[in-house]
Amino acid sequence: MKLAILQIKVTGDKDTNLKKVKNLYKDSKTREADFVVLPEMFNCPYEMERFGEFAEGIPGHTTEFLAELASSWETYLVGGSIPEKADGKVFNTSAIFNPRGELIAKHRKIHLFNVDYPGRIQVDESKFLEPGNKQTMVDTEFGKVGVAICYDFRFPELLRSMTLAGSKIIFIPAAFNTTTGPAHWKPVLRARAIDNQVFVVAASPARNRASSYEAYGHSIAIDPWGKVLVEAGEGEEALYVDIDLNEIEEVRKRLPLIEDLRPEIYEN
Numbered sequence: 316m317k318l319a320i321l322q323i324k325v326t327g328d329k330d331t332n333l334k335k336v337k338n339l340y341k342d343s344k345t346r347e348a349d350f351v352v353l354p355e356m357f358n359c360p361y362e363m364e365r366f367g368e369f370a371e372g373i374p375g376h377t378t379e380f381l382a383e384l385a386s387s388w389e390t391y392l393v394g395g396s397i398p399e400k401a402d403g404k405v406f407n408t409s410a411i412f413n414p415r416g417e418l419i420a421k422h423r424k425i426h427l428f429n430v431d432y433p434g435r436i437q438v439d440e441s442k443f444l445e446p447g448n449k450q451t452m453v454d455t456e457f458g459k460v461g462v463a464i465c466y467d468f469r470f471p472e473l474l475r476s477m478t479l480a481g482s483k484i485i486f487i488p489a490a491f492n493t494t495t496g497p498a499h500w501k502p503v504l505r506a507r508a509i510d511n512q513v514f515v516v517a518a519s520p521a522r523n524r525a526s527s528y529e530a531y532g533h534s535i536a537i538d539p540w541g542k543v544l545v546e547a548g549e550g551e552e553a554l555y556v557d558i559d560l561n562e563i564e565e566v567r568k569r570l571p572l573i574e575d576l577r578p579e580i581y582e583n
Contacts, residue, residue, distance in 0.1 A: 316349050316350070316457055316557065316558050316559070316560060317344075317347055317348045317349050317350075317555065317556075317557055318348060318349070318350050318351075318352070318516060318536060318555070318556050318557075318558060319344065319345045319348035319350070319351045319352070319390075319553060319554065319555050320351075320352050320516065320518045320534045320535075320536065320545075320547070320553070320554040320555075320556075321336060321339045321340070321345070321351065321352070321353055321354075321518065321553050322354060322518065322519060322520065322521050322532060322534040322547045322550075322551060322552050322553070322554065323335040323336060323339065323353075323354065323357060323520060323521060323551055324520065324521035324522070324523050324550070324551045325354070325356065325357060325358075325359065325360055325361070325520045325521075325523060325526070325530075326360070326523075327359075327360050329358050329359060329369060329376075329377070332357060332358045332359070333358060333377065333380050335551070336353060336357065336384070337380075337384065339553045340384055340388065342553055344553070344555045345388070345553060345555075346388045346390075348388075348390050348555070349390060349391060349457065350390065350391045350392075350393065350457075350460075350484075350486070350516075351384075351385075351388075351390050351391070351392050351393070352392075352393040352395070352486050352488065352516055352518045353392075353393065353394055353395030353488060353518055354395045354396075354488050354489070354490060354518045354519050354520040354530070354534070355395055355396045355407070355409075355464055355465050355488040355489050355490040355518075355519070355520070356395070356396055356397065356398070356407070356490055356520070357394075357395035357396070357397070357488070357520060358377050358395075358397050359397070359398060360526055360527075360528070361490050361520070361526070361528040361530065362526075362527055362528060363439075363440060363442070363443040363444075364443065366398040366405050366407075366443050366444065367398070367400075367405055367443070369397075369398050370397075370398040370399060370400035370405045371397070371398075371399070371400055372399070372400050372401065373399050373401070373408065373410055373418070373421060374418070377394075377397050378394065378397075378410045378418065381394040381410060381412060382412055382416040382417070382418065383416060384416075385412035385413065385414060385415075385416045386412075386414070386415055386416025387416075388414075389414040389415075390414055391411070391412065391413055391414060391455060392411070392412040393409060393411050393462060393486045393488065393518075394409060394410040394411065394412065395409060395488040395518065396408055396409045396422075396424065396464050396488045397410070398444075399421075399423070404445040405443065405444055405445065406423040406424070406444060406445050406446075406447060407423065407424035407427075407440070407444050407464055408421050408422065408423045408424070408447075409421060409422045409424075409451075409462055409464055409488055411451075411453055411462060413455070419453055420451055420452075420453045420462070421451070422447065422450075422451035422462040422463065422464060423445075423446070423447025423448075423449075424444070424446065424447055424464040424465065424466070424467060425446055425447045425448065425449075425450070425463075425464075425467050425470075425473065426446070426466045426467050426469070426470055426473075427440035427441045427444055427446050427466065428440045428465065428466040429441055436492055436494045436495075440466075450463075450473060450476060450477055451463075452477055452480055452481075452482055457483070457560065458481070458483045458560060459480070459481040459482050459483060460482055460483060460484045460485070460486060461474070461477035461478075461480075461482035461484070461485045461486070462485070462486050462487075462488075463477075463485060463486075463487050464487065464488055464489065465487065465488065465489035465490055465491065467487070468485070468487050468489070468503065468504065468507055468515075468517075469499075469503060471506075471507065471510065474507050474510075474511055474513075475510070475511060478511040478512075478513055478573070479573070482513060483513055483514065483560050483563055484513060484514040484515075484516060484558075484560075485507065485511075485513055485514070485515050485516070486516050486517075486518075487504075487515065487516065487517040487518070488517075488518050489517050489518065489519055490519055490520055490528075490530045490531075491519065491530065491531040492528060492529060492530065492531060493522070493529045493530075493531055495531075496530075496531025496532075496533065497531070500517075500531055500533060500535075501533070501535065501543070501546075504517055504535060504537055505537055505541045505543070506541075508537040508538065508539060508540075508541050509539075509540070509541040510572070511539075511573075512539040512540075512563060512566045512567050512570070512572055512573060513539055513563060514536065514537065514538055514539060514558055514560075514563070515535075515536070515537045516535075516536045516537075517534060517535050517536075518534045519531060519532050519533060519534045519547075520532070521547075521549060521550050521551040521552070522549040522550070531549070532547055532548060532549035532550065533546055533547055533548070533549065534546070534547040534554055535547070536554070536556045536558070538558070538562060538566075539562055539563050539566040539567075540562075540566050544556045544558070
């Protein structure tokens with residue numbers, strides 16, 4: 316199974332951002348991918364006070380563009396995330412498409428990122444976004460996959476729930492920053508892969524030093540043993556990796572974590 320992760324440098328112009336995705340999509344390796352994943356808020360700057368300005372409905376301009384890409388290259392596409400306008404509210408939403416360009420699911424970010432690190436970073440997404448209220452899993456010809464957005468993956472209960480429901484890969488569009496990224500990005504993603512014995516694939520925007528919010532970059536794919544299969548730097552690039560889903564069963568034979576769970580104890 317072939318995966319492509321497109322790490323683009325996001326600008327303040329929506330159409331420019333979409334063009335960047337299309338340009339990376341033209342690469343022959345991307346065209347061969349079974350799944351392509353984009354970053355969180357890939358079509359607009361991660362500037363919360365501007366999310367309403369960039370928000371659009373689903374279907375809308377961006378998702379119609381993504382549907383066309385998915386159908387053109389006959390690939391599953393985890394469309395990063397965009398600010399979605401719905402019912403007078405704005406959500407941080409990932410749209411997922413099948414190889415026919417059909418919208419098969421959308422995930423609204425469940426856990427909104429609120430951090431107060433004096434002198435380093437202050438973020439309060441809950442002032443500008445509404446939270447989603449359900450986990451997202453999709454049945455594909457390769458098996459079930461899960462989708463979470465950024466801060467969602469800090470909550471092990473969510474990824475464990477998706478794992479127990481049969482997800483083999485967890486795709487995570489994300490935009491960690493240059494404070495939390497160096498400290499937590501790779502350790503937490505590896506922990507989620509190791510604890511659940513699944514593949515974890517996270518896509519970040521490239522770092523833009525001109526932005527008020529600098530993404531960390533370092534898009535990554537991790538196998539069920541916790542091995543980093545591929546990792547980007549901070550710049551704009553496309554990553555490609557082949558994975559073998561049979562590794563999940565092999566890892567669980569070696570170390571039967573899922574089999575040895577005792578939920579009847581944890582719930583008390």
